[in-house]
Amino acid sequence: MKTERTETIVILSQREIEKMRRAGQLAAKLLQYLEPLVKPGVTTLQLNDAAERWTKAHGAKSAPLGYKGYPKSICTSVNEVICHGIPNAKQVLRDGDIINIDVTPILDGYHGDTSKTFIVGNASPKVKQLVEVTEECLRLGIAEVKPGAKIGDIGAAIQEYAESYGFSVVRDFVGHGISNIFHTAPDIPHYGIRGKGKRLRPGMVFTIEPMINEGTWEFEMLGDGWTAVTSDRKLSAQFEHTLAVTEDGVEILTLSA
Ligand code: MF3
Ligand code: CO
Ligand code: CO
DSSP, rough: OOSSOOOOOOOOHHHHHHHHHHHHHHHHHHHHHHHGGGGGOHHHHHHHHHHHHHHHHOOEEEETTTGGGOOOEEEEETTEEEEEEOOOOBBOOOOOOOEEEOOOOOTTTEOOOOOOOEEOOOOOHHHHHHHHHHHHHHHOOOOOOOOTHHHHHHHHHHHHHHHTTEEEEOOOOOOOOOOOOSSSSEEEEESSSSSSSSOOOTTTTEEEEOOOEESSOOOOOTTTTSSSEEEEOOOOOEBBBBEEOOOEEESSSOOOO
């Protein structure tokens, strides 16, 4: 999500982290359920409706639905869409497209926020490289997370790696604290300077969700007020996990276990 957050950073109890773990596992399972549905000919609305049914059947709610007026249950960001693409009956996936599916079920009051970029059918080596580099950016960002590290360490690791391939890092959308609230402090930029920013402490829970572009990092907002696209209409990829800072490092909460 966008902009500076000024609220204080909360430290979650073990009991709350257990709830985040359950919500996170459900989110990971939802992405696993959706993955085989991603094929040429499917519409993004079909993916949304499948996700909504599955979420309800598992006793959870879709956090995006109605969030600040967002109209659907998941985000489906295709090709030049950076994030918050809205599922649509007229949007048919085609061979060679890339699609980020971002899901956030709420289970027992807590949020599991995770996304992956999938390749539809066959893609060129260049497209595959963007997707692979973006996934590695998430991995490298997560590897920085431990008590005593600074928020800037995460962004620096991601930015260095993405830019070494000539790709750019989106500035206007960042990771975020998350708990029983969808988006809260702190902001987690995917660019930055080592040693800068707030110190990480055990019990902090936040997302890392780098959006990496083939061309410029600059974005434009489409008329629907949600869909963020690259200004040059080149491709953008994204991966996201929800994480907890532990006593000695990091726990990825959005794994299917
Ligand atoms: N899941 C997105 C994120 O990673 C937020 C989507 S907000 C919505 O922060 F309203 F667009 F769904
Ligand atoms: Co998020
Ligand atoms: Co998300």
